[in-house]
Amino acid sequence: MNKFNQLLLLVALSSHAAAESILIKNADIYTGKTVLPSTDLLIVDGRIAAIGNSSQKTDRVIDGSGKSISPGLFNADTHLGSVEVSAIAPTVDFYTDNPNVTASLKVADAFNPNSTLLPHNRTHGLTHALSVPEANTGLIAGQVSLIELGNQPRVIHDSVAVAMDFTEHGVSLAGNSRAAAMAVLRQNLADTIDFAANKRAAMAGERRDYSLSLADLEALEPVVSGAKPLIVSTHRASDISAMLALANDYGLTLIFRGATEGWMVADAIAAAKVPVIMDPIYNLPVSYESLGARLDNAKLLADAGVTLVFTGMGSSTHNAHLVRQSAGNAVANGLDKLAAIAAMTVTPAQLFNANVSGEIKLGAVADLVMWGGDPLEMTSEAELVIIDGDVVPMASRSLQLRDRYFKATP
Numbered sequence: 130m131n132k133f134n135q136l137l138l139l140v141a142l143s144s145h146a147a148a149e150s151i152l153i154k155n156a157d158i159y160t161g162k163t164v165l166p167s168t169d170l171l172i173v174d175g176r177i178a179a180i181g182n183s184s185q186k187t188d189r190v191i192d193g194s195g196k197s198i199s200p201g202l203f204n205a206d207t208h209l210g211s212v213e214v215s216a217i218a219p220t221v222d223f224y225t226d227n228p229n230v231t232a233s234l235k236v237a238d239a240f241n242p243n244s245t246l247l248p249h250n251r252t253h254g255l256t257h258a259l260s261v262p263e264a265n266t267g268l269i270a271g272q273v274s275l276i277e278l279g280n281q282p283r284v285i286h287d288s289v290a291v292a293m294d295f296t297e298h299g300v301s302l303a304g305n306s307r308a309a310a311m312a313v314l315r316q317n318l319a320d321t322i323d324f325a326a327n328k329r330a331a332m333a334g335e336r337r338d339y340s341l342s343l344a345d346l347e348a349l350e351p352v353v354s355g356a357k358p359l360i361v362s363t364h365r366a367s368d369i370s371a372m373l374a375l376a377n378d379y380g381l382t383l384i385f386r387g388a389t390e391g392w393m394v395a396d397a398i399a400a401a402k403v404p405v406i407m408d409p410i411y412n413l414p415v416s417y418e419s420l421g422a423r424l425d426n427a428k429l430l431a432d433a434g435v436t437l438v439f440t441g442m443g444s445s446t447h448n449a450h451l452v453r454q455s456a457g458n459a460v461a462n463g464l465d466k467l468a469a470i471a472a473m474t475v476t477p478a479q480l481f482n483a484n485v486s487g488e489i490k491l492g493a494v495a496d497l498v499m500w501g502g503d504p505l506e507m508t509s510e511a512e513l514v515i516i517d518g519d520v521v522p523m524a525s526r527s528l529q530l531r532d533r534y535f536k537a538t539p
Contacts, residue, residue, distance in 0.1 A: 148175045148518060149188035156193025159504055161200045161475035161488035163467065170198060172495045175518020180491055191499070191513070199504040200474035200487050201256025201496045201516060204449040205406045206386060206440035209247060209258050210240040210276055210284075215446075224265040231341060232348035234271030236260045237287035244282075246447055248525040251278040253450035254498040254511040257285075257483055261360070261386075264294035268303050268314055269341075272348060273360060275481050279516040289481045290384065291352050295363040295372060297418050311371065316340045318379050321349040355380050360406070362386040365418040366393035373401050384438075384480075387411075388430070390421040395433035404436040404480060409459035409469075427472075428463035438480060439472040457505035470504065485517060494518050 151172045158165040158180065171179035171187070179185070213220035222239035240260070250258075256278055262271035272288040293299065295310065303310035320339040324331045324346040331343065339346060351357035361372050364387045373394075376383045385391065386406045391398060398405065409427040414420045431437055439459070441452030456469040478487025485496040495515045502509035514521045 149520070150174070150185075151189045151191065151520075152183060152185065152187040153191045153193045153198065153499060156499065157197040158489055159197060159199040159467070159470050160490060161471055167194075170489070172515070175495055175515075177489060177491055177493050177495055180489070193499065195502065196512070197500045197502065197504050197509070198489065199254075199470060199498055199500065200478070200489055201485070201498055201514070202254045202450060202452055202473050203257040203477040203483070203487060204255060204440050204452040204473070205259045205438045205477045205481070206261055206408075207258045207449045208236075208260060208263075208446040209250065209278070209449060210242070210244055210260050210274075210282070211236045211262075212446055213241070213244055213246065223260070224263045224270070226265060228266040229342050229345075230271075231267050231269040231345045232271060232291055232352075233342065233344035234262050235274070235287055236262050236271060237274035237284045240274065240276065240284050242282040245526040247278050247282045248522075249447070249527050250450045251514060251516070251521055252511060252523050252525045252528065254453070254500070254514060255450040256496055256498075256514070256516045257478065257485070258449055259289070259477075259481065261292050264292075264299050264302060266302060268295065268299050268310060269293045269317065269345070269349070275483060277484065277517060280519050280521050285484050286482065288348075288357070290358045290360045291349065292360045292386070293362070295361055295368055296387065297416055299362065307368065307371070311375070313340070314375070317349070318353055321346050321353045325350045325353065352381065353379060355382050358382040358384045360384045360386050364389040364416075366390040366421065368418065369394050370397060373397055373403065376401070376403075389419040389426065391435070392423065392426045392429035393421055395430050395435055398430070399434035402436075404438055405430060406438045406440060408440050408442065408455050409462070409464070410442065410455040424458070424462040427459040427469075431464055431468055436476060436480070437468070437472040438477045439469070453505060454507055457507065460505060466505065
């Protein structure tokens with residue numbers, strides 16, 4: 130274990146063993162659902178003990194004047210824990226070249242709690258994230274995990290959803306035709322239904338040949354029952370409509386990922402109660418499937434009643450904390466500010482059954498960030514981060530390198 134990881138471990142153990150009581154005075158509190166200007170926040174034993182004027186004696190008192198507090202940030206589209214350097218193959222574990230491993234691929238099995246990307250993002254206010262596999266040999270990518278970036282980073286849920294790709298990339302893996310891709314997908318679903326109804330015989334090799342391995346079929350079983358969501362990457366409006374129709378036919382629980390042209394079919398998405406994971410800053414027509422890209426996509430979807438969950442800056446894992454920059458851009462293009470904050474805090478926390486509420490409320494486990502200013506202002510830095518009740522160290526490899534090599538100008 131290197132000195133940097135030893136330092137983090139020592140701080141983690143000490144903070145967990147003796148959680149200090151903290152009183153933050155006179156800060157603007159964004160609860161995840163509303164804003165409470167110039168309000169006190171009391172944290173005792175890792176929980177929110179009071180919201181409002183407080184004179185209780187505490188271990189630490191922080192002047193929050195001019196500062197703000199928000200729930201910890203949640204980025205719903207990253208590869209955190211399953212990649213270190215994307216250009217170095219041995220450090221990349223979020224996809225496979227094995228065509229016999231699709232839905233059964235669990236990125237949680239490769240989670241690296243010592244990744245330097247975790248403390249880097251944590252010091253910028255990111256407390257939770259989804260780690261999403263990518264399709265490489267077929268439509269279905271694998272199982273999505275929920276991770277916590279606390280003092281001792283961990284997987285909270287190893288499989289909150291199954292991911293599949295119905296973008297131009299995914300279609301290219303299934304015969305270079307949307308029609309062929311739909312045929313493959315229907316066969317996968319039909320095989321899973323047959324497998325679920327005849328599992329003992331299937332395991333004994335007494336059923337017909339299937340289009341997927343038994344392990345993949347078993348991983349898809351909760352998807353076809355509707356118990357586990359299928360996160361579908363798609364951009365084109367007609368592809369979104371096709372997925373909605375497919376979900377209706379098979380009783381699937383969908384979550385869209387991308388939905389660049391979602392604004393075109395926003396009413397249909399809302400009527401189907403399908404949440405959308407999106408990057409609000411994505412507005413370039415970089416492919417034929419995203420010719421309708423526009424910066425107010427988030428606003429138009431929200432106006433239609435679609436549940437929004439944010440990722441940010443092109444789903445950059447190294448800078449997953451920049452989800453708040455994308456949220457700020459959504460506000461600049463018409464989205465309500467509180468809705469933008471909810472889309473990267475309380476909404477994903479509740480949608481994916483996180484271990485924290487994603488909300489600042491009385492009695493809740495403290496999972497929050499104190500910012501130097503407005504939480505959506507990029508010049509506001511995280512000054513205090515509390516994850517799952519524990520204060521985390523404001524230390525990372527990048528900060529360590531800065532302190533080692535930065536020379537102040539005389």
